[in-house]
Amino acid sequence: MIKCRDVMDVMERIAPKRLAEDWDNPGLLVGSPDDEVRRILVCLDVREETAERAAAEDFQMIVAHHPVIFKGLKKLRTDLPDGRLLGALLRAGVAVFAAHTNLDSAEGGVNDVLAARIGLDPATVAPFGNADSLSESLGRVGKLPKPMVAKAFAEQVKKGLGAANIRFVSGGDHSVKKVGLCSGSGAEFIERAAFMGCDAYVTGDVRYHDAQRAAALGIHVIDAGHFATEQPVVEILAKRLAEEFGDKVEIVADDTARDFFEIL
Ligand SMILES: [Zn+2]
Secondary structure: OEEHHHHHHHHHHHOOHHHOOOOOOOEEEEOOOOOEEOEEEEEOOOOHHHHHHHHHOOOOEEEEOOOOOOOOOOOOOOOOHHHHHHHHHHHHOOEEEEOOHHHHHOOOOHHHHHHHHOOOOHHHOEEOOOOOOOOOOOOEEEEEEEEEOHHHHHHHHHHHHOOOOOEEEOOOOOOEEEEEEEEEEOHHHHHHHHHOOOOEEEEEOOOHHHHHHHHHHOOEEEEOOHHHHHOHHHHHHHHHHHHHHHHHOEEEEOOOOOOOOOOO
């Protein structure tokens, strides 16, 4: 048996809190560091069904990517979704820890897992860089082992992520060798990827005018969806936690979650 505190310590090594963006809310969000933990559920989102599963299957802790409390919480009304979810977690005695943008930026985190899944050569993958730091940042840039026709690369992304569908924005006739990426919602970095000389950029949550900008900049954009670009980290994170704790605790990766978007 371990305590929440032990998981928090290990997560601090895997995804140091200092890597989180200023606006983020990572860490232990529900429960106490002293809570005892025998079973941990690792998942992308804490949904109502996640809380129900945790209660039914005797999980004492959830480690999630998206923070269950994100913006300021001003009420705990159990007739509304947020309060209902938090109430269920508290009643079931389930603690919740979140590693969000710190897990995006961390080595071996969401973006590195994404880079591997879409076929970038791991030896070429480096942080995207930002104004403050070139060594740690949300996105990644890397190269394919061989140049690919843009739509063939898009197909490879779709297959690698097991995405039901992807959206492709053509930036012209050029093939793809250098690729920028940012898991989740990364359309804001399309320009940076273009200026860094990326042939293509992979992310989720791309909007119409982002696509327009990409086409004008001459960079292919592949919108593989917020869910599909992030879900692969769940299994990897569960494995890393299992390596750390051995048989002291049981760790389950949630493989039941599905994208909220369905393709009709
Ligand atoms: Zn996300």
